[in-house]
Amino acid sequence: MNHAHSKLLTIALASACACSAATAQDARFGQVTASSDTWDRLTATGASITGACNASANDSVNDGVPYELYYIRTGDFSPILDIRVYSLEPAPLDFDPFIAVYCDSFDPNFPNTNLLHVDDDSAGYPNAHAFFPFAGIDPNSLYIAVVSSYSNFPQSQYGNFEISLGNGLYFSRRCLADFNDDGEVDFVDVSLFISLFTAMHPDADLNYDGSTDFVDISLFLSDYTAGCP
């Protein structure tokens, strides 16, 4: 988008509305299936969690464990890390959620790189809880939650779960401006943003402050200009 176009978009959207979106705790249903990608799962036993992106955890005996991945962002203030994963399958043999949280990027073959947290059963077996109450995490940063089963036995590696975020954490996209998550920013994303913005949809509130306004437009434009690496 050239400068004249972005100026026009800015004016058009800013005059469309300056409005408030409801804020609520963000939660989603998820499913690990046979078509999920796989990772070399870590284990929480003996892990070193510091609240920074240099945590370390031991390798588990389970390789090739299917996982689902969530991009999570924060608003302008520094929330504590608080992500719960509840199994929606019958215990004990079925899906046993395990969570690992990463800063910025995740490589399923090098699961110790950029690691922030790991947990298996801290929300009560079988439910996982990535929780670190002693320090806030960086505002306006990208975090990645990897959810898999503890097991890779055929009967218990797949299943349904709910993932629920604490205050100040929100489900997002790898690139903020890539609204259709296809790895590119183009006019499709511009028109998705325009329709969400004019509808005052919470997804257009890119800094999660409860308002869709000029700040969100400028965040969209800067992320759009930066592209999606």
Ligand SMILES: [Ca+2]
């Ligand atoms: Ca392993």
Ligand SMILES: [Ca+2]
């Ligand atoms: Ca668990």
Ligand SMILES: [Ca+2]
């Ligand atoms: Ca896109």
Ligand SMILES: [Ca+2]
């Ligand atoms: Ca906003």
